[in-house]
Amino acid sequence: MQTLIINIKQLLQVRESGISKVSGAEMAVLPHIENAFLLIKDDKISAYGKMEDCPKETNCTVIDASGKIVLPSFCDSHTHIVYAGNRSGEFVDRINGLSYEEIAARGGGILNSAKKLNETSEEEIYEQSKKRLEEVMLQGTGAVEIKSGYGLTVEGELKMLRVIKRLKENYPIAIKATFLGAHAFPKEYKENHEAYIDLICNDMLPKIAKENLADYIDAFLETGYFSVAETIKIMEAGKKYGLKPKIHVNQFTAIGGIKACVNQSALSVDHLELVTDEDIEALQDSDCMPVALPSCSYFISIPYTPARQLLNAGLPLALASDFNPGTSPTGNMHFVVATACIKMKMTPEEAISAATINGAYAMGLNDTHGSITVGKKANFIITKPLHSFYEIPYCFATNLIDSVWVNGEQFNR
Numbered sequence: 001m002q003t004l005i006i007n008i009k010q011l012l013q014v015r016e017s018g019i020s021k022v023s024g025a026e027m028a029v030l031p032h033i034e035n036a037f038l039l040i041k042d043d044k045i046s047a048y049g050k051m052e053d054c055p056k057e058t059n060c061t062v063i064d065a066s067g068k069i070v071l072p073s074f075c076d077s078h079t080h081i082v083y084a085g086n087r088s089g090e091f092v093d094r095i096n097g098l099s100y101e102e103i104a105a106r107g108g109g110i111l112n113s114a115k116k117l118n119e120t121s122e123e124e125i126y127e128q129s130k131k132r133l134e135e136v137m138l139q140g141t142g143a144v145e146i147k148s149g150y151g152l153t154v155e156g157e158l159k160m161l162r163v164i165k166r167l168k169e170n171y172p173i174a175i176k177a178t179f180l181g182a183h184a185f186p187k188e189y190k191e192n193h194e195a196y197i198d199l200i201c202n203d204m205l206p207k208i209a210k211e212n213l214a215d216y217i218d219a220f221l222e223t224g225y226f227s228v229a230e231t232i233k234i235m236e237a238g239k240k241y242g243l244k245p246k247i248h249v250n251q252f253t254a255i256g257g258i259k260a261c262v263n264q265s266a267l268s269v270d271h272l273e274l275v276t277d278e279d280i281e282a283l284q285d286s287d288c289m290p291v292a293l294p295s296c297s298y299f300i301s302i303p304y305t306p307a308r309q310l311l312n313a314g315l316p317l318a319l320a321s322d323f324n325p326g327t328s329p330t331g332n333m334h335f336v337v338a339t340a341c342i343k344m345k346m347t348p349e350e351a352i353s354a355a356t357i358n359g360a361y362a363m364g365l366n367d368t369h370g371s372i373t374v375g376k377k378a379n380f381i382i383t384k385p386l387h388s389f390y391e392i393p394y395c396f397a398t399n400l401i402d403s404v405w406v407n408g409e410q411f412n413r
């Protein structure tokens, strides 16, 4: 099956050879073609270029994209889409003056979601989660990472990961699963961290590996959650089962976690609302991708990741949604890109690369996703008519999507 898209006003993120990521000053340039065509064969991109070089294909469906922009689908490398219920009550508590940390200290936060998840059937969690997955796909996400971490019991974590597996089986979008048993200490382990870490390493992990339920391992490395030493233990245990680390770190405090993650060859370090010179030094000359989550900063009113500082130091940066019930109850990557421009002073070029090719890298999908490259998956967004791609972040709350394409086919709910 062939589809030819013609008269594209701007075709964004065209990369002749499959680069893995873009860093520092490279991010200022977003390669694109004006008045372009894009040819899709089956599930892959088979050619692209200027309209004057457009092939005279007869055996294909032709779509006229006059006035519209085409860009690779968003690659959302950090989400918690699988959860039960919601935490709108805590949202109102925060409006009334409580902080995220105060709510967590009262037994709310992650433990609140864990209680709900353990009380909800696998079927019901699947039904709730698939609606969110469909929603983000319609908002232009074409590859996504999903974490466990609201089970915090052997059965609860397995239940979450089995739901992720079912989503992988039933949807065309690429999904990577991350085991986040180390998201918080359950109440009964508050005074006995060692026992919970033992449960993660010697009970949860072997069971997860046996069913092949996870691609990556994560932990919440933060004051009051998992210490640097505890996180190192978890990263080492995960790696024994072939799970590379992707770690929540530097959200509220900087305690030397980034260096530890880099030393453990983490694929990504995520959050980074606080960054020290030592953190930046640790990331330089490493393969670890820093990931910013601006909708979390927006929603719980905490600082934004200092993007300019990271880019000026020559580092790459990815953007992800952090879709979760506590700190970002949206997975809208258009909002994430716009917020990165408006609040973090990223340019549209930088933010789009951060949400596409660098997002793909942060979940190990850069060979197949994240750019318009011959041979990559035909995952892309066609926008409504726009004057230029600058209008993508500029129109921060307008639905600019005309259609989304996953593996060469238009996706509709």
Ligand SMILES: N=CN[C@@H](CCC(=O)O)C(=O)O
Binding pocket: 109, 110, 113, 220, 248, 251, 296, 322, 324, 325, 326, 327, 328
């Ligand atoms: N910070 C840790 N984990 C999630 C939020 C978890 C929650 O509040 O449910 C995050 O990435 O923001």
Ligand SMILES: [Zn+2]
Binding pocket: 078, 079, 080, 248, 322, 324
């Ligand atoms: Zn998160």
